[in-house]
Amino acid sequence: MTNLSVNINKVALIRNSRGGNLPNLVQVAMDCEEFGAQGITVHPRPDQRHIRYDDVPQLKAVVKTEFNIEGNPTPDFLNLVLENKPHQATLVPDAPGALTSDQGWDTVGQAAFLKEVIAQLQEAGIRVSLFVDAEERLVEGAKKAGADRIEFYTGRFAHGFYEGKEKAVEPHRRCALLANQLGIGINAGHDLNLDNLRFYQQNVPGLLEVSIGHALISDALYYGLGNTIQMYLRQLR
Numbered sequence: 053m054t055n056l057s058v059n060i061n062k063v064a065l066i067r068n069s070r071g072g073n074l075p076n077l078v079q080v081a082m083d084c085e086e087f088g089a090q091g092i093t094v095h096p097r098p099d100q101r102h103i104r105y106d107d108v109p110q111l112k113a114v115v116k117t118e119f120n121i122e123g124n125p126t127p128d129f130l131n132l133v134l135e136n137k138p139h140q141a142t143l144v145p146d147a148p149g150a151l152t153s154d155q156g157w158d159t160v161g162q163a164a165f166l167k168e169v170i171a172q173l174q175e176a177g178i179r180v181s182l183f184v185d186a187e188e189r190l191v192e193g194a195k196k197a198g199a200d201r202i203e204f205y206t207g208r209f210a211h212g213f214y215e216g217k218e219k220a221v222e223p224h225r226r227c228a229l230l231a232n233q234l235g236i237g238i239n240a241g242h243d244l245n246l247d248n249l250r251f252y253q254q255n256v257p258g259l260l261e262v263s264i265g266h267a268l269i270s271d272a273l274y275y276g277l278g279n280t281i282q283m284y285l286r287q288l289r
């Protein structure tokens with residue numbers, strides 16, 4: 053069973069482009085759940101160009117499924133997470149001005165820092181997932197740092213998919229087997245879409261959750277949000 057968490061950053065981006073409250077992010081989050089999503093993901097970035105810090109408590113108040121907050125664990129981000137206590141925090145090493153996250157943690161080189169942050173969040177009852185590239189040593193590093201889960205960065209897989217999907221998924225399959233052995237849960241995200249999702253899920257044993265934003269919201273322009281969420285859920289069945 054792989055859960056679908058809908059990343060609603062792009063909805064906030066459209067709202068922010070006009071300064072008002074259209075589309076209404078809180079309503080969209082509730083509707084995503086109504087349409088079958090099993091989680092809501094937000095990724096507030098330091099420039100707040102999509103999700104704003106003050107969106108988070110409003111979402112926390114209404115989200116009934118799993119609430120996942122992603123981001124770089126700066127002091128501001130950690131305060132936000134600790135104040136709002138989502139079910140899951142996904143830590144991502146993105147630079148302040150990054151267009152999007154394009155790599156995972158060096159869980160070996162940054163072990164001491166990660167260990168401390170993970171312990172702090174877990175003490176507050178928050179599950180912690182670390183965004184990592186599909187490399188065995190990074191999975192082992194995440195386990196040693198005490199993470200509950202890893203989120204595989206799937207951007208490289210998605211880009212390689214159209215040239216050779218078997219080759220593109222192979223590191224993820226190997227790392228998933230290792231993660232299963234080590235007892236660390238597996239999430240995945242970035243550039244997953246209706247073309248590659250089913251293949252990814254079928255080849256990554258123990259995949260617990262995918263978080264999907266850009267492609268899903270883009271597909272919703274054509275199919276509508278309710279239909280689109282159902283289409284993604286069907287890929288995961």
Ligand code: PXP
Pocket residue numbers: 059061095122142144152153183203240241242243244263264265266267268
């Ligand atoms: N996971 C992480 C850590 C991300 O930063 C993002 C993008 O915000 C996603 C998943 C979702 O990626 P996409 O928008 O390409 O579906």
